[in-house]
Amino acid sequence: xxxxxxxxxxxxxxxxxxxxxxxxxxxxxxxxxxxxxxxxxxxxxxxxxxxxxxxxxxxxxxxxxxxxxxxxxxxxxxxxxxxxxxxxxxxxxxxxxxxxxxxxxxxxxxxxxxxxxxxxxxxxxxxxxxxxxxxxxxxxxxxxxxxxxxxxxxxxxxxxxxxxxxxxxxxxxxxxxxxxxxxxxxxxxxxxxxxxxxxxxxxxxxxxxxxxxxxxxxxxxxxxxxxxxxxxxxxxxxxxxxxxx
Numbered sequence: 001x002x003x004x005x006x007x008x009x010x011x012x013x014x015x016x017x018x019x020x021x022x023x024x025x026x027x028x029x030x031x032x033x034x035x036x037x038x039x040x041x042x043x044x045x046x047x048x049x050x051x052x053x054x055x056x057x058x059x060x061x062x063x064x065x066x067x068x069x070x071x072x073x074x075x076x077x078x079x080x081x082x083x084x085x086x087x088x089x090x091x092x093x094x095x096x097x098x099x100x101x102x103x104x105x106x107x108x109x110x111x112x113x114x115x116x117x118x119x120x121x122x123x124x125x126x127x128x129x130x131x132x133x134x135x136x137x138x139x140x141x142x143x144x145x146x147x148x149x150x151x152x153x154x155x156x157x158x159x160x161x162x163x164x165x166x167x168x169x170x171x172x173x174x175x176x177x178x179x180x181x182x183x184x185x186x187x188x189x190x191x192x193x194x195x196x197x198x199x200x201x202x203x204x205x206x207x208x209x210x211x212x213x214x215x216x217x218x219x220x221x222x223x224x225x226x227x228x229x230x231x232x233x234x235x236x237x238x239x240x241x242x243x244x245x
Contacts, residue, residue: 017047017053017056018053018056018059021040021043021044021047021056021059021063023189024036024040025040025059025191026190028040029066029191029194029195030224030227030228031226031228032229034067037063037066041060041063041064044056044059044060044063045060045086054097054099057090057093057094058094058099058103058104060090061091061094061107062103062107062192064086064087064090065087065107065110066191066192066195067083068080068083068084068087069110069114071083072114072117077118080118084111084114084118087107087111088111091104091107101140101141102137102138102140102141102144102147103137103144103146104137105133105134105136105137105147106133106134106137106144106146106147106149106150107150108133109129109130109131109132109134109137109150110130110150110153112126112127112129112130112133113126113130113150113153113154116130124162127158127162134147134151134154137150143179144179145175145176145177145180145186145193146192147176148172148173148175148176148179149172149176149192149196149199151172152169152170152172152173152176152196152200152203153169153199155169155172156169156173156199156203166203166207167207169203170204170207170209173196173199173200173203176196176200177196177197177200180193181193194220194223194224197216197219197220197223198220198234200216201213201216201217201220201230201234201238202234205238210242210245213238213245214238214242217230217234217235217238218235
């Protein structure tokens with residue numbers, strides 16, 4: 001009886017820690033507190049080394065995915081490469097644990113995409129690997145929103161010469177949003193869901209669907225009024241260019 005009580009308390013503690021970390025990453029994303037994001041990842045890494053919780057390991061990988069995307073966007077190549085190496089180790093661990101599911105394969109495809117941005121000369125090979133990972137993710141779970149988000153990102157950011165298409169990306173963003181919203185757990189205080197919504201707004205705007213873009217930006221701010229990127233950058237610039245939309 002004592003063993004089961006101890007196990008129950010341990011599992012409860014791990015669940016609380018996972019929820020706290022997700023909430024902390026969400027708030028770092030919303031307020032663009034990227035140094036805090038990095039600190040949270042370091043704490044997650046330490047916690048994982050102490051308790052080997054596979055759920056925490058996935059959450060850490062997802063946090064690395066977001067942080068790498070930011071590092072790439074601000075041209076901090078060396079740091080991005082360091083986080084990529086860490087993410088590769090964590091993906092290998094998840095595979096060893098038999099947890100290489102659709103979400104992990106989706107992130108694997110995204111990390112290949114980040115590598116393309118850092119090493120454009122390797123784009124042909126890395127692009128094939130990215131698409132292969134996304135196709136595997138889709139095969140494993142066609143109802144996983146992360147799969148459709150990454151498919152949308154690939155279509156949106158891939159050069160036209162390699163088959164990229166902003167217009168083609170829109171339906172995948174829409175499907176990803178719908179799948180996120182079909183689950184309260186996946187849409188409540190989830191930075192990936194907000195990021196997906198922002199991606200949809202940007203895609204609408206850049207395919208001249210201005211009315212739809214305005215609706216998406218306003219919906220985002222209704223869901224999270226403090227979302228700095230949309231509140232202070234995306235939506236104000238959109239309003240300047242497209243008043244009344």
